[in-house]
Amino acid sequence: xxxxxxxxxxxxxxxxxxxxxxxxxxxxxxxxxxxxxxxxxxxxxxxxxxxxxxxxxxxxxxxxxxxxxxxxxxxxxxxxxxxxxxxxxxxxxxxxxxxxxxxxxxxxxxxxxxxxxxxxxxxxxxxxxxxxxxxxxxxxxxxxxxxxxxxxxxxxxxxxxxxxxxxxxxxxxxxxxxxxxxxxxxxxxxxxxxxxxxxxxxxxxxxxxxxxxxxxxxxxxxxxxxxxxxxxxxxxxxxxxxxxxxxxxxxxxxxxxxxxxxxxxxxxxxxxxxxxxxxxxxxxxxxxxxxxxxxxxxxxxxxxxxxxxxxxxxxxxxxxxxxxxxxxxxxxxxxxxxxxxxxxxxxxxxxxxxxxxxxxxxxxxxxxxxxxxxxxxxxxxxxxxxxxxxxxxxxxxxxxxxxxx
Amino acid sequence: xxxxxxxxxxxxxxxxxxxxxxxxxxxxxxxxxxxxxxxxxxxxxxxxxxxxxxxxxxxxxxxxxxxxxxxxxxxxxxxxxxxxxxxxxxxxxxxxxxxxxxxxxxxxxxxxxxxxxxxxxxxxxxxxxxxxxxxxxxxxxxxxxxxxxxxxxxxxxxxxxxxxxxxxxxxxxxxxxxxxxxxxxxxxxxxxxxxxxxxxxxxxxxxxxxxxxxxxxxxxxxxxxxxxxxxxxxxxxxxxxxxxxxxxxxxxxxxxxxxxxxxxxxxxxxxxxxxxxxxxxxxxxxxxxxxxxxxxxxxxxxxxxxxxxxxxxxxxxxxxxxxxxxxxxxxxxxxxxxxxxxxxxxxxxxxxxxxxxxxxxxxxxxxxxxxxxxxxxxxxxxxxxxxxxxxxxxxxxxxxxxxxx
Numbered sequence: 001x002x003x004x005x006x007x008x009x010x011x012x013x014x015x016x017x018x019x020x021x022x023x024x025x026x027x028x029x030x031x032x033x034x035x036x037x038x039x040x041x042x043x044x045x046x047x048x049x050x051x052x053x054x055x056x057x058x059x060x061x062x063x064x065x066x067x068x069x070x071x072x073x074x075x076x077x078x079x080x081x082x083x084x085x086x087x088x089x090x091x092x093x094x095x096x097x098x099x100x101x102x103x104x105x106x107x108x109x110x111x112x113x114x115x116x117x118x119x120x121x122x123x124x125x126x127x128x129x130x131x132x133x134x135x136x137x138x139x140x141x142x143x144x145x146x147x148x149x150x151x152x153x154x155x156x157x158x159x160x161x162x163x164x165x166x167x168x169x170x171x172x173x174x175x176x177x178x179x180x181x182x183x184x185x186x187x188x189x190x191x192x193x194x195x196x197x198x199x200x201x202x203x204x205x206x207x208x209x210x211x212x213x214x215x216x217x218x219x220x221x222x223x224x225x226x227x228x229x230x231x232x233x234x235x236x237x238x239x240x241x242x243x244x245x246x247x248x249x250x251x252x253x254x255x256x257x258x259x260x261x262x263x264x265x266x267x268x269x270x271x272x273x274x275x276x277x278x279x280x281x282x283x284x285x286x287x288x289x290x291x292x293x294x295x296x297x298x299x300x301x302x303x304x305x306x307x308x309x310x311x312x313x314x315x316x317x318x319x320x321x322x323x324x325x326x327x328x329x330x331x332x333x334x335x336x337x338x339x340x341x342x343x344x345x346x347x348x349x350x351x352x353x354x355x356x357x358x359x360x361x362x363x364x365x366x367x368x369x370x371x372x373x374x375x376x377x378x379x380x381x382x383x384x385x386x387x388x389x390x391x392x393x394x395x396x397x398x399x400x401x402x403x404x405x
Numbered sequence: 406x407x408x409x410x411x412x413x414x415x416x417x418x419x420x421x422x423x424x425x426x427x428x429x430x431x432x433x434x435x436x437x438x439x440x441x442x443x444x445x446x447x448x449x450x451x452x453x454x455x456x457x458x459x460x461x462x463x464x465x466x467x468x469x470x471x472x473x474x475x476x477x478x479x480x481x482x483x484x485x486x487x488x489x490x491x492x493x494x495x496x497x498x499x500x501x502x503x504x505x506x507x508x509x510x511x512x513x514x515x516x517x518x519x520x521x522x523x524x525x526x527x528x529x530x531x532x533x534x535x536x537x538x539x540x541x542x543x544x545x546x547x548x549x550x551x552x553x554x555x556x557x558x559x560x561x562x563x564x565x566x567x568x569x570x571x572x573x574x575x576x577x578x579x580x581x582x583x584x585x586x587x588x589x590x591x592x593x594x595x596x597x598x599x600x601x602x603x604x605x606x607x608x609x610x611x612x613x614x615x616x617x618x619x620x621x622x623x624x625x626x627x628x629x630x631x632x633x634x635x636x637x638x639x640x641x642x643x644x645x646x647x648x649x650x651x652x653x654x655x656x657x658x659x660x661x662x663x664x665x666x667x668x669x670x671x672x673x674x675x676x677x678x679x680x681x682x683x684x685x686x687x688x689x690x691x692x693x694x695x696x697x698x699x700x701x702x703x704x705x706x707x708x709x710x711x712x713x714x715x716x717x718x719x720x721x722x723x724x725x726x727x728x729x730x731x732x733x734x735x736x737x738x739x740x741x742x743x744x745x746x747x748x749x750x751x752x753x754x755x756x757x758x759x760x761x762x763x764x765x766x767x768x769x770x771x772x773x774x775x776x777x778x779x780x781x782x783x784x785x786x787x788x789x790x791x792x793x794x795x796x797x798x799x800x801x802x803x804x805x806x807x808x809x810x
Contacts, residue, residue, distance in 0.1 A: 362473040
């Protein structure tokens with residue numbers, strides 16, 4: 001097994017000439033590719049708050065909480081990194097409040113890694129009345145209608161205040177469908193904003209509030225846009241890499257396009273991203289899809305699907321999806337998923353889970369969320385294991401067929 | 406320390422002449438008084454599913470779930486006995502469903518003790534259109550308006566099917582205020598129903614569905630009524646004891662009367678209950694009150710207050726009640742209760758709990774409920790400890806002043 005270590009200190013043109021540093025010099029995240037199988041890779045991402053084995057699925061904790069689950073449970077499930085939403089936290093409880101309380105880690109009492117998005121996606125998805133200019137975006141709060149403004153600089157300021165381990169450049173999430181000129185203009189805007197994001201971050205990254213637990217500091221990742229146009233995706237990737245980031249995300253997908261288009265864009269874009277940097281595909285997907293994207297060489301993913309579906313009684317199992325509200329489960333003594341070793345499947349019956357859901361008991365959401373998250377995390381562990389063994393798509397496809405939901 | 410062991414096999418006139426049996430002969434619960442301090446006692450109640458240290462506070466799991474808490478958490482908090490509501494479970498998911506799934510223990514995967522109420526209280530409190538006859542009560546479901554009938558026999562049948570360790574005689578909860586003739590008539594009805602409850606139970610107690618985990622079987626407790634009339638309470642106690650039960654509850658309190666009246670009735674009624682049987686005061690109270698009632702010689706209590714208050718952001722602490730929604734806690738880094746060692750106070754700040762509540766996060770309910778239940782359980786452990794040390798009201802009043810909320 002060949003092991004590659006690159007530091008994640010952002011530099012221009014880094015992809016073409018990775019440099020080896022002593023660990024003393026490492027200033028943000030560190031990423032090691034430990035095994036490969038085809039395009040897929042198993043790696044280890046080190047942040048100021050610990051190590052993250054990749055490929056990784058990041059549960060979404062929008063308001064500094066994965067809905068219904070105490071942080072103790074997330075730790076027990078083996079969650080190594082959480083995602084939190086800058087837009088939501090900016091509105092409530094506010095960045096300054098979180099900053100004063102030690103950043104997100106102190107605020108929510110989570111000792112492991114955190115990633116925040118830039119707020120860009122929510123500004124676009126939750127605001128019909130937004131106004132975009134070169135300077136930034138004016139938008140209204142979905143809570144009280146109050147007016148707010150995000151620029152690359154203010155989005156960085158917010159994310160530095162929140163103090164996550166990995167923060168994201170402020171981007172415009174191009175709508176789908178869009179005319180070619182519109183997609184290009186949007187991509188150009190995102191590239192200018194990426195540069196401004198990086199400039200602001202480099203000047204202010206020493207202001208992170210969380211207690212120092214290591215010599216590392218926050219890392220700022222860039223985001224590739226370009227709509228559903230392969231050429232623009234390539235150009236966006238190349239020019240974002242030119243700006244230079246310790247990790248790269250693929251944004252602007254899962255916005256309504258057919259799934260085969262998503263796959264096509266991911267597969268093509270990954271090839272233009274540096275092999276030695278973590279690759280983060282934002283906002284995907286089903287268990288089937290996260291296996292497929294890991295197989296294409298994606299290292300990090302996040303999605304509200306497992307947690308949101310759990311709240312609606314939709315459960316992922318090795319035997320397919322189960323809508324637990326159905327009457328057929330009322331007398332079913334078997335575990336939710338006989339192949340699952342999560343705390344829920346080890347202890348409770350389908351009949352009990354169905355009763356809780358049908359009776360609107362809050363415990364339904366708690367138990368369902370624990371199971372769905374376990375299923376995603378176990379799926380990713382299986383994928384990672386198969387890559388670590390050097391097994392490629394053949395073994396992955398077996399995992400996949402297990403997760404074919 | 407003198408230890409008294411009486412078996413709990415129900416017999417007539419048992420109070421006047423307790424008999425010692427070999428443990429081999431024990432058929433239902435066993436109750437040991439291990440220490441006394443004034444009227445208060447510390448004891449040990451053994452059920453088919455384990456031991457319960459008394460005085461005990463029983464969390465309410467209305468629909469076979471303590472709202473928001475996985476059974477694992479209840480175990481970790483040291484809960485030894487839960488209460489579940491027959492009325493609610495009868496309507497949803499239905500007694501037959503629970504019976505087929507192994508009774509409540511199997512259904513909800515709870516290996517420790519369970520007590521069910523008779524359904525009487527809910528029939529009276531949730532049904533304005535109920536019709537009471539000598540035979541029983543016709544009532545409408547609060548869920549869909551469908552018509553149902555509970556008699557002493559059918560309430561016993563339901564509770565045998567649910568399979569709790571301790572079940573309650575079917576009683577009429579007398580309304581407050583009520584005319585003297587009405588209170589007497591209601592008490593007489595409860596006494597006739599107690600006899601019918603016992604008769605049905607004795608004929609059918611071998612039908613309990615749960616897997617046998619010991620040689621013990623269910624125990625049926627009687628309920629003392631009599632409104633706010635001390636003479637009727639005495640008469641109800643004496644005639645209920647004459648029927649003979651392994652434990653006695655005081656019902657018909659916390660129905661709107663002033664708290665000093667509740668206390669007066671409890672103190673007077675306790676003196677007419679056999680010292681060697683567990684005494685259960687139904688539906689109380691605040692932390693202050695549960696200490697006081699334990700001090701009066703009550704062994705078992707239940708109340709929705711800690712769990713319901715938690716859902717409304719009302720938290721009990723050693724420094725008084727806290728309404729966590731208040732803005733003053735938004736930046737408060739201190740734990741909810743600096744004297745509490747519960748998992749919530751050890752990990753989270755008031756600021757985070759306030760944020761979760763203000764943001765309508767489900768985790769607010771989960772964490773608040775864990776704290777409030779811990780506070781109640783810890784209060785009872787402190788009370789029990791002081792009794793075990795032979796300390797009476799003096800030490801108890803210290804505990805009480807700690808819990809003066």
